[in-house]
Amino acid sequence: DAMVIQNPRYQVTQFGKPVTLSCSQTLNHNVMYWYQQKSSQAPKLLFHYYDKDFNNEADTPDNFQSRRPNTSFCFLDIRSPGLGDAAMYLCATSREVVQFFGPGTRLTVL
Amino acid sequence: GQNIDQPTEMTATEGAIVQINCTYQTSGFNGLFWYQQHAGEAPTFLSYNVLDGLEEKGRFSSFLSRSKGYSYLLLKELQMKDSASYLCAVIGNNRLAFGKGNQVVVIP
Numbered sequence: 782d783a784m785v786i787q788n789p790r791y792q793v794t795q796f797g798k799p800v801t802l803s804c805s806q807t808l809n810h811n812v813m814y815w816y817q818q819k820s821s822q823a824p825k826l827l828f829h830y831y832d833k834d835f836n837n838e839a840d841t842p843d844n845f846q847s848r849r850p851n852t853s854f855c856f857l858d859i860r861s862p863g864l865g866d867a868a869m870y871l872c873a874t875s876r877e878v879v880q881f882f883g884p885g886t887r888l889t890v891l
Numbered sequence: 892g893q894n895i896d897q898p899t900e901m902t903a904t905e906g907a908i909v910q911i912n913c914t915y916q917t918s919g920f921n922g923l924f925w926y927q928q929h930a931g932e933a934p935t936f937l938s939y940n941v942l943d944g945l946e947e948k949g950r951f952s953s954f955l956s957r958s959k960g961y962s963y964l965l966l967k968e969l970q971m972k973d974s975a976s977y978l979c980a981v982i983g984n985n986r987l988a989f990g991k992g993n994q995v996v997v998i999p
Contacts, residue, residue, distance in 0.1 A: 823895075823978070823989035824934070871933055878922055880987065882933035 784808070785883035787872050793889045794862050802857040802886045804872030813855040814880065815847060816871040824871055830855060862890045893917040893983050895990035902996045903969055911964045911993045917983030925953050925964045926978040928992065934978055937964070969997050 785806045794800040816824040828837045830849045846858040867890045873880040894916040903909040922941040926934035940955035952965040976992035
């Protein structure tokens, strides 16, 4: 089945220790997104790739970086996680209008 | 900017009908989505409205009025598995923005 996959599903890191979250897709969609969602809040767009073009949201902290080495994969790097970065991180893809989400990675920062 | 309002929580009985409302303000409107999100899981696409009117898909229907900046999601024949958060999301100027979601609790 075509799908969006995120690994790991649960990630625990220490304050200040870099962490990378991964997303892959078999849908061959040209757009990939990273969202941050905290409890009882709306998903917040961090950035997205339109093909290879990177689009950063104005209020995304520099602590968050992303890489898209090819169409299928996209990575979220958090360089120095703080306690406030604990959240669910959602990857989504789209070709036209509708975005399809992966299962998310829940990040815990100790 | 974009502004999306949804009520925060509602409780309904199994087998009943529930209507979840969403009001929005945006420029360059290009569509409204409803997503279902179970606790700890990713949002799942339910519906997409870009023209005024009602779209029906099984037990779920979604309505849009662009002039009023208003949409609702109608859930019929509620089942226990429908207990979830329902997120309204709007595309404006090619940017998708989500509401905080409406938590629906289905009770027997």
